[in-house]
Amino acid sequence: MEEAKCPVCASRKFFVKDEEDEFEVHDFEIVGGEVVFQESGDPAEAPRLEDGTEAYCGRCSWHGAMERLTKGQ
Numbered sequence: 001m002e003e004a005k006c007p008v009c010a011s012r013k014f015f016v017k018d019e020e021d022e023f024e025v026h027d028f029e030i031v032g033g034e035v036v037f038q039e040s041g042d043p044a045e046a047p048r049l050e051d052g053t054e055a056y057c058g059r060c061s062w063h064g065a066m067e068r069l070t071k072g073q
């Protein structure tokens with residue numbers, strides 16, 4: 001399976017916006033198909049990502065649903 005990456009710039013660094021505060025973002029990287037959050041702190045505080053969660057590329061203006069990254073669509 002092809003490694004998940006941004007379809008535009010091939011970056012593997014993304015972020016999602018906080019559900020309750022859209023100005024708060026959570027950075028993550030996709031490593032071996034798994035989402036790895038970059039922030040330190042309690043992993044239980046990391047946001048839950050659903051297939052439909054909107055992910056934003058950390059390098060370009062691409063954004064799309066998580067399933068497009070993790071399922072290689």
Ligand SMILES: [Zn+2]
Binds near residue numbers: 006008057059061
């Ligand atoms: Zn990108």
